[in-house]
Amino acid sequence: MSRKRMLLRLVLKASWMRKDRAFTAFLSIAVVATMATVALTVYSDLEGTFSREFRSFGANVIVTARSSSLTPDEVQRIRNIVGPKSEVVPVGYAVVTGENQQRLVAAGTDLRAFHQLNPTWSFNVDSRNASGESIDSHPWMGTRAAESLIADSGNYDLHYGSKSLTIQRGPVFKSGSEDDSRIYLGLEDFQRLTGLHPNTAQLRIDGSPAEIERQIQALSASLPEIQVKPVRQITAAQTTVLDKTRSIVLAASAVVVVLIVVCMVATLTGAVLERRKDFAVMKALGASNSAVNLLFAGEAALTSVVGALLGFLVGSVVAFWIGLANFGAAILPRPDLLVPVVLGSVLLALIASTAPLRLLRRIHPAGILRGE
Amino acid sequence: MFLRLLFESFRRQRRRKAFALLAIALGMSISTAMIAVATDVGDKMNYELRSRNANLLLTPMDDSLDVNLGGVNLKPASEGAYIPESDLPRMKHIFWAHNILGFAPFLSDQRTFDVNPPNALGATLKANLMGTYFAQEVKTSSEPFITGVRAVNKFWQVQGNWPADDSTDALAGASLAAKSNLHIGDRLGIGSLTLKISGIVTTGSSEDEAIIAPLHLVQRILGRPNQVRRVIVSAMTKPEDDFARRDPRGMSQAVLERWSCSPYATSIAFQIHEALPGVRVDQIRPAEQAQGTVLSSVSGLMLLLTIASLVASALAVSAVMAATIIERRQEIGLMKSLGAGNTAVASLFLTEAGLLAIAGGLAGFGLGTILAQRMGQSVFGSPITVHPVVLAIVLFAALVVAFAGSTGAVLKAIHFDPALVLRGDA
Numbered sequence: 011m012s013r014k015r016m017l018l019r020l021v022l023k024a025s026w027m028r029k030d031r032a033f034t035a036f037l038s039i040a041v042v043a044t045m046a047t048v049a050l051t052v053y054s055d056l057e058g059t060f061s062r063e064f065r066s067f068g069a070n071v072i073v074t075a076r077s078s079s080l081t082p083d084e085v086q087r088i089r090n091i092v093g094p095k096s097e098v099v100p101v102g103y104a105v106v107t108g109e110n111q112q113r114l115v116a117a118g119t120d121l122r123a124f125h126q127l128n129p130t131w132s133f134n135v136d137s138r139n140a141s142g143e144s145i146d147s148h149p150w151m152g153t154r155a156a157e158s159l160i161a162d163s164g165n166y167d168l169h170y171g172s173k174s175l176t177i178q179r180g181p182v183f184k185s186g187s188e189d190d191s192r193i194y195l196g197l198e199d200f201q202r203l204t205g206l207h208p209n210t211a212q213l214r215i216d217g218s219p220a221e222i223e224r225q226i227q228a229l230s231a232s233l234p235e236i237q238v239k240p241v242r243q244i245t246a247a248q249t250t251v252l253d254k255t256r257s258i259v260l261a262a263s264a265v266v267v268v269l270i271v272v273c274m275v276a277t278l279t280g281a282v283l284e285r286r287k288d289f290a291v292m293k294a295l296g297a298s299n300s301a302v303n304l305l306f307a308g309e310a311a312l313t314s315v316v317g318a319l320l321g322f323l324v325g326s327v328v329a330f331w332i333g334l335a336n337f338g339a340a341i342l343p344r345p346d347l348l349v350p351v352v353l354g355s356v357l358l359a360l361i362a363s364t365a366p367l368r369l370l371r372r373i374h375p376a377g378i379l380r381g382e
Numbered sequence: 383m384f385l386r387l388l389f390e391s392f393r394r395q396r397r398r399k400a401f402a403l404l405a406i407a408l409g410m411s412i413s414t415a416m417i418a419v420a421t422d423v424g425d426k427m428n429y430e431l432r433s434r435n436a437n438l439l440l441t442p443m444d445d446s447l448d449v450n451l452g453g454v455n456l457k458p459a460s461e462g463a464y465i466p467e468s469d470l471p472r473m474k475h476i477f478w479a480h481n482i483l484g485f486a487p488f489l490s491d492q493r494t495f496d497v498n499p500p501n502a503l504g505a506t507l508k509a510n511l512m513g514t515y516f517a518q519e520v521k522t523s524s525e526p527f528i529t530g531v532r533a534v535n536k537f538w539q540v541q542g543n544w545p546a547d548d549s550t551d552a553l554a555g556a557s558l559a560a561k562s563n564l565h566i567g568d569r570l571g572i573g574s575l576t577l578k579i580s581g582i583v584t585t586g587s588s589e590d591e592a593i594i595a596p597l598h599l600v601q602r603i604l605g606r607p608n609q610v611r612r613v614i615v616s617a618m619t620k621p622e623d624d625f626a627r628r629d630p631r632g633m634s635q636a637v638l639e640r641w642s643c644s645p646y647a648t649s650i651a652f653q654i655h656e657a658l659p660g661v662r663v664d665q666i667r668p669a670e671q672a673q674g675t676v677l678s679s680v681s682g683l684m685l686l687l688t689i690a691s692l693v694a695s696a697l698a699v700s701a702v703m704a705a706t707i708i709e710r711r712q713e714i715g716l717m718k719s720l721g722a723g724n725t726a727v728a729s730l731f732l733t734e735a736g737l738l739a740i741a742g743g744l745a746g747f748g749l750g751t752i753l754a755q756r757m758g759q760s761v762f763g764s765p766i767t768v769h770p771v772v773l774a775i776v777l778f779a780a781l782v783v784a785f786a787g788s789t790g791a792v793l794k795a796i797h798f799d800p801a802l803v804l805r806g807d808a
Contacts, residue, residue, distance in 0.1 A: 034705040041694045048690055052683070063676050070562070072586070089681065105449055114447045130667045151785045158447055186439055186666040191448040242586035243435045246537035250430055255680050257761040259687065262419055265753055266691040273698045276401050277705060328690055336682040 021308045024288075032313055035359070038274035039314045040088070043321020043355045044328065045270055047347060049263030051329035055341045056259065057218045060252055062339060063132060064320060064367055068128045069099075069212035070244040073229065076236045079207035084233060088211060095216040099123045100208035106193075107169045108159050115192045118200020118208065122146040127214050131189075134182045148180030149199060152190035156182045168203060175203040208259050219249040241294070271358060278362035282306065290375040299371060307364050314359035316351040325351075387730055388737075398706050405702035405785060406742025407697035407749065410776050414750025416691050417775065419757060420684040424677050426762045428618060431673055432483050436534045436614035438651055440465065440485075441666045445611075450588065464489075464609035467597070469658055473615065474522040476578040476653040481618040481645050484533035486611035489513045489600055490592065496571035500562045507570070509558055510592040513600025513610075518547045534616040535585070542566040542581030545596060547708065551580040552595035573605055614666075615654070619647040621674030696783045703738075703787030707731060707795060714795045715803030724796045735788040736781060745778030747773050 025032040065069075073080075073088065080100055089098050101119040108114055125131070125146050133145055151159065159166055165176050177199070184190060201207070215222045222245055229238045292302050326343035333341030392399055442463035465487070473482055488510040497507050515530030530547070533540060545551030554564045559582050570577045570593065574789055584590060601607050620626075626646035630638055642649050651663035717727055751768045759767030 031644070034701045037701045038698060041697050045691060045694045050688070060676070060679075063679055066675060068658055072465065112447065113449050132667065154445075154447055184664065184667065186664045188448045188450045190664065191450070209591055215798065239557075239590070240586050242537045242539065243449070243535075245586075247431055247435060251676055251680065254427055254761060255431055255683070258419065258423055258757065261757045261761060262416060262684070262687060265757070266412050266687075266694070269412050270694060270698055271693075273405045273408045276404050277698075277702050332683065332686045332690075336679055336686055338780065339442075 014350040017305060017308065021312060024305075024309050025313065032309075035278055035310070035313045035363075036140045036317045038270075038277050039317030039355050039359055040321040040324070042267065042270050042274050042358070043318040043351050045263070045324040046267050046351050046354065047322050048328045048332070049259070049267060050332035050347050050351070051326060051341055051344050052332060053256065053263065054257050054344060054347075055329075055333070056256055057252060059118060059333065059337045059339065059341060060248075060255065061217055062337065063282055064244075064248050064251075065214065065216075066129045067244045067247065068130065068241075069214050070241050070248070071213040071215055071229075072210060072239050072241060073213060073233075077236055079209040080211060080236065081207075084236065085211060086360025087233060088213070088229065088236075092213060092215050092225055094147060096225075097127050097214040098211055099127050099213075100211040102197075102206050103192075103203070103210070104170060104200075104204045104206055106203065109166060112158055113157075114155055116170075116195055116203070117189075117192050118195045118197050118202065118204070118206075121194060121196055121361055124194070124212075127212060128185070131183045131185045145181045147196075149177050149196065150180055151182050152192050152194075153182055153184050154190045155193050162357075163241065173203055173205070200237070219245055219252065222248075257284045269359065275358065275362040278310070278359060279366050282363050282366045287379065290379045293375040294379065303364055303367060304331060306367060308358055309358040311356055314356045315352065317359075318355035321355065322348055322351050359370035384726075384730065388733060391730075391734060392737075398525065398709070402702055402738050403742050403745070404532045404707050405699050405779055406739055407745040409699040409783065410743045410746025410780050411748075411753060412695045412746075413779055414747050414768060414772055414776050415753040415757065416684075416688040417772050418701040418750070418754035418766050420681065420688040421769070422754075422758070422766045423684045424681040425565040425618075426758065426764070426766070427677055427680055429483075429675075430679060430762065431677075432618055433533065433536060434614045435537060436484075436486070436616040437619065437647060437666050437673075438615040438617055438654070439666050440613040440615060440654065440658070440661050441664070442526075443660050443662050462611075463660075464606065464611060465613060465658070465661055465738050467601075467608045467610050470610075470613060471520050471522045471527075472657045473654055474524070474527060476650075476657050477642065478617070478650050478653060479644050481650060483616045483618060484529040485613050485615040486515050486529065486531045486534050487597060487613045489604065489606060489610045491604050493572055493603070495577075495593070497562075497564075498569040498571050498576065501568075507562050507564075508537065509562075510588070511572070511600055511603065512589065512592040512594045513597040513604075514594060515597055516544050516547050518597070521591050534614060537585070538589070540581045541584075542579075544582050547596045547598070549580075549596065550575060550577055550599060552577040553581050554579050555590040555592045555594070556582055556584040570641035575599070575603060594751040613661075615663075617650045618645060619650060620645050621678055622646060622648070638784075692779070696779070696786075699780075699783045700787030703735060703784055704791040707788055707791035710799065711795050711803050714792075715798065715800040718796070719804065723742070727796055728792050731792045732785060733790055735784040739780040739784035740777060743777040746780070747776050750776070 075084070079102070085098065085100055092098060099119060101117055101124070103115055103117050105113055106116045122144070133150075135145060165178050167174050167176050176196070177193070183194075195203070197208070215225050217225070222240065226238050226240055229236075289302060292305070297305075329341045330343065333339055403605075442465050444526070445462045450763075467487060470485065470487060473479070473485065490510050493511040495507045495509065497505055517528055517530045517532045520527045520529055530543060540553060542553075543551070545553060552570070554568075558564065564579060564582075566579055568579045570579065577593065577599075583594060596656060597610070601609065615686075625641065626644070626648050628641065630641060630652050633641060642653065646664045651665065654663050655661060691736060714727055717730075718724075747768075754768050755765035758764055
């Protein structure tokens with residue numbers, strides 16, 4: 011029997027004959043690898059997962075034409091720069107006169123897109139009425155505008171210069187901002203009343219705060235004729251939540267992984283110390299220090315590779331499930347984490363199982379066999 | 383005899399017991415720290431967000447409509463209604479006073495300023511003059527309360543210095559400054575007063591087009607003493623649910639009490655409205671609503687991570703407990719050959735496990751508390767407090783995990799034939 015086969019046999023037999031102990035080591039490694047995988051996967055996907063959550067915050071960038079209005083060409087260029095995942099909704103504003111000479115701001119936009127951009131606005135009616143008609147097909151009134159216009163059921167007139175338009179009373183919304191004093195018309199109605207084209211666009215740029223900042227730079231650079239302004243309140247909130255969540259996930263995961271590692275190292279070290287007799291027998295039969303080291307290390311490596319692989323699988327599944335359960339979108343496994351997780355676990359296991367051998371080496375084999 | 387066995391077992395196997403104890407203590411400190419973090423992270427994050435932007439807006443009840451276009455207010459100051467500034471401290475007397483973290487009143491109107499010295503773009507400048515609190519001390523019945531935009535709108539970025547509330551310094555909005563070539567140190571004359579620009583502010587909304595000065599100064603310039611047009615309030619709230627959306631006016635006394643005792647944005651708004659009857663209170667919906675969903679997903683994430691780490695530490699602890707018992711097969715064989723019954727053996731080992739669990743649980747709780755405080759301190763700047771009820775949970779968990787780990791191993795051990803175990807064949 012060659013030396014290599016002998017070593018392999020010893021390693022396999024050692025694991026097989028001491029199933030309980032090998033299982034404990036295996037389980038410890040698997041648990042460490044699982045937690046490390048979960049923490050790293052969740053952590054590295056946090057930005058993506060949260061930018062989905064931040065959609066409901068509304069527009070995070072406002073662009074305004076410096077003179078007159080945004081041309082369709084400019085809107086298209088903005089869309090090209092920010093990419094298909096971001097939303098771009100042009101809005102036009104004008105001061106119009108309502109009943110009793112009341113002045114108010116009318117806005118014209120694609121109501122469906124605008125509604126998608128501002129999902130937190132609350133309406134006094136359901137988003138679809140009994141006949142399946144969407145509220146986006148009627149002009150909206152802000153609550154305060156609705157109170158002062160007092161057109162309970164019927165229609166009301168809006169005037170702009172010499173033109174006027176009769177508007178059908180539609181749903182009433184609450185936004186908690188100055189929009190509550192405004193009336194939102196469909197783009198066609200708005201243009202029929204005022205003849206104006208949208209001069210601003212509300213943008214919901216998808217991505218991390220750094221990404222948003224980059225897009226703002228790109229927009230200002232390629233479209234000098236428009237003014238690009240981040241809505242600081244929204245981007246600041248996003249940055250805060252993201253930073254704090256990352257730190258807390260990182261801190262908590264670090265604590266969990268470190269403590270479980272300590273626990274695992276203690277178990278493995280204990281298990282090796284229990285095998286003093288094996289160690290002594292081998293030495294008594296003439297094994298060199300390096301051969302014994304190799305044997306113990308080989309055993310630990312075998313157990314930990316299998317344990318770490320299993321841990322990575324379980325960890326990926328857990329992270330996937332956390333994504334589904336909490337964010338409604340799966341957090342996909344990251345194969346690039348496999349190598350660091352497995353290497354880390356194997357390294358830990360090797361350190362944990364070979365460090366105590368140094369202690370044993372100081373004792374004479376005969377002493378151990380005599381039970382000293 | 384039982385006690386003696388127990389005592390000797392601890393005395394003679396210190397190393398093994400220490401491993402088991404270490405494992406339990408570490409596992410339980412993970413549990414303590416994670417439970418504490420998961421339960422507190424929502425509040426901490428809420429506080430963090432609330433100190434960065436306001437979530438309630440106060441306007442006069444019978445105000446006329448805002449005519450705001452491109453950040454410029456077109457409504458003349460003579461039109462509409464105002465809120466008396468001296469009424470505002472009453473907000474700090476409502477039931478949820480402690481949840482009101484801060485507020486900032488605003489008053490603004492278009493004014494023409496003399497630019498001094500005149501720059502290339504002219505000697506006069508027409509802009510919105512906005513008055514607010516920067517960090518004003520407000521007299522309430524209890525402790526002194528310092529509030530203003532610096533407290534509720536931390537997202538305002540000021541280049542230069544913030545003005546003091548009793549000075550004649552002012553901030554210039556970034557867009558206005560760029561358009562009109564204003565710089566820090568420039569002076570703007572209005573009536574008999576001169577404002578000195580101490581900083582340039584970027585906010586991303588209408589303030590970027592305005593000159594922002596201390597409120598009392600602006601009240602004097604506009605001739606509106608003790609009057610403000612709107613107030614933004616930052617209040618700690620509980621995310622809205624179905625109960626929160628009910629209309630308080632239709633509630634019975636008992637239900638109203640329960641509703642008022644939950645710090646929903648709607649109930650705080652209702653109480654502010656009761657304290658300041660002439661004022662309408664609106665939620666700034668994106669700030670209030672969307673943050674609710676984000677906060678609950680942060681808490682949810684921590685909860686799931688906590689569950690995962692609890693399971694992980696339970697597995698680790700169980701494995702250690704099982705390992706320590708399996709190593710003691712010979713002892714079990716010896717006891718059984720000397721006539722000990724299965725129950726006696728099992729109860730000895732389980733008692734040992736129980737003692738280890740309690741000691742480890744206590745140590746783990748202590749360590750976990752320190753860890754949680756450290757984490758809170760480093761991430762949020764304030765320690766995360768561990769609720770005493772967590773101790774009970776942790777001790778219970780430690781017992782369950784230790785017993786679960788031991789029982790299987792003990793059962794397996796007592797089913798071996800003592801003779802075989804003693805010979806070393808099993």
